[in-house]
Amino acid sequence: MIDQPTIDRIIDAAQIVDVVSEFVTLKKRGVNYVGLCPFHSDKTPSFYVSPAKGLCKCFACGKGGNAVHFIMEHEQMTYPEALKFLAKKYNIEIKERELTSEEKMVQSERESMFIVNNFARDYFQNILHNHVDGRSIGMAYLRQRGFRDDIIEKFQLGYCTESHDALSQEALRKGYKKEYLVKTGLCYETDDHRLRDRFWGRVIFPVHTLSGKVVAFGGRVLSSQTKGVKVKYVNSPESEIYHKSNELYGIYFAKQAMVKQDRCFLVEGYTDVISMHQSGVENVVASSGTALTPGQIRLIHRFTNNITVLYDGDMAGIKASIRGIDMLLEEGMNIKVCLLPDGDDPDSFARKHNATEFQQFIQEHETDFLRFKTSLLLEDAGKDPIKRAELINSLVQSISVIPEAIVRDVYIKECGQLLHVEDKLLVSEVAKRREALAEKANKPTYNNTPDATAEVPGSDLAGNAVPPPFPPEEGENLDTYQSYIPQEGKEGQEFYKYERLIIQAVVRYGEKIMCNVEDEEGKEVPISVIEYVINDLKEDDLALHNPVHRRILSEAASHIHDSGFVTERYFIAHPDPAISAVATELASDRYQLSKFHSKTQKIITDEERLFELVPILMINFKNAIVAAELKHIMYALQDPAIAEDDEKCAALMQRHKDMKEIEKLMAKRLGDRVVLR
Known part of the structure; x- marks a missing residue:
């Protein structure tokens, strides 16, 4: 490193x-x-x-x-x-520190698998270009598909001979370990402990990660000896480095074109992607014959919000695949569908047209996904009232997952016109679905333990657990920082606001001295923003709710006494993208006062009033936690199961009384200070 x-x-x-x-x-x-x-x-x-x-x-x-x-x-x-x-x-020499034994072990395992995959890719390419079977079978197939040499080279296509152990024998001869040949899925072990090649007799399609590493392979059966094999394509199994649900074929070659054109074409197979690239359409990826997964959707969403799904004329396949597109709608993506002419798939259509013709056809024939889904299912429903009701339910479900209210409203009006259904009915049904989804996501749950006070979810001044919908505990996935931000109307938004302002003060001024305090001997000791925040939280046995915020505060505390430590610089340059993204957001200012203002008047900066600002933030944060706790208690008291249980109800009422007393104390502490809103 x-x-x-x-x-x-x-x-x-x-x-x-x-x-x-x-x-x-x-x-x-x-x-x-x-x-x-x-x-x-x-x-x-x-x-x-x-x-x-x-x-x-x-x-x-x-x-x-x-x-x-x-x-x-x-x-x-x-x-x-x-x-x-x-x-x-900048001509700076890179010096890398020695890894710990644990880091070496993990890195060695993964790196070894990538190294073995690189060997296999080079081996397959060499066979394709230099072996007699590679040229006569593998290259002949690729030529028959119309692939140019530059495209074959770009996608690193290869071939594996019909010998069942040629790759494994060559790998072992060159010193590659049997363990990694099996772990990558290039080979598998028979009952008598012999290695057998997984991809024998096939043309090879390497699968690349976003950064271009070969993470897996796909192999297509070709010659007469393998015609009896029922499975046309064989793919690498799941491994430590390969998770099919998180990979898209062609993403490495498509990412820049996706950003530039702000659109992604989604197809099904390897050759669809390759043929479209050859025709000049590069912003294309393939799901490799499987339904889209949340991981794949997030991968596309990193580069664009617009996706066009390309279908051939296979109606059965289309109906099967559209069931998974609700996930795209839920992500807030704009989805179009383009049905290619009968008898054409993206591969064959791309080979007949150049990029301009291809894009022009899509522009003229693509349609909105929900309109396409409505038309498609209407054909099946006909005049059958039961099937039409099922169609309406299916469309309502799709519309209900769309996050944007305006987009939902537009779709409701369009579907109402297509289906001859009143808008009011659709609005009502969508509202019911969304209410059910929101209740499922946000409603607090209660344990059936005898201690009723432990049943109230909350993160109060006694240090109780974090209530839903607050962020997950430390150690859980931190990739999508935005998902931790409470949405409009959710409980916890108020104290989340103050928590965020506290962390903003830590990121911007953490190492700065904000005031002096007296120690046990009566001496004045300077205290930094980081130390004040940590000590103030400890005083009431509190912790921050957002896991990224907790990590920032924890790391800041561990480095506060390091020579030259500057919090803003440290966290903006942090290797964890979740932390650096938050730090960048908190440190950014769109506007700054011009020098004219500083000449005409004295501008008091936040840094100059830290002794006042940080304590106010801490008090408001605690006050908001108390308010959230009271809301949770009132919510619990409305639960019929709890209302009928005298013991639980009494415990909650006592809890409510205690929290109201704390609220009064907090109000006194606030005094005549301005509460930030």
């Missing part, structure tokens, strides 16, 4: 304006620079670069960060890759 001093040198050398201006035309605006955002279709400049803070941020799509994060996002690199990219640009 790259050691911290080297990371610091790279970040110091990488001037944000210098780095961004290579990809974005910037104009000076006050103390900042502004330009069109490279991450979405930006018509008016919304991408701001702050040389003073070393940050960039789009105030429309939200993407940004320091120079490292910009390169990661723009060039689709990992954190270490982006550091090495900038190190090369």
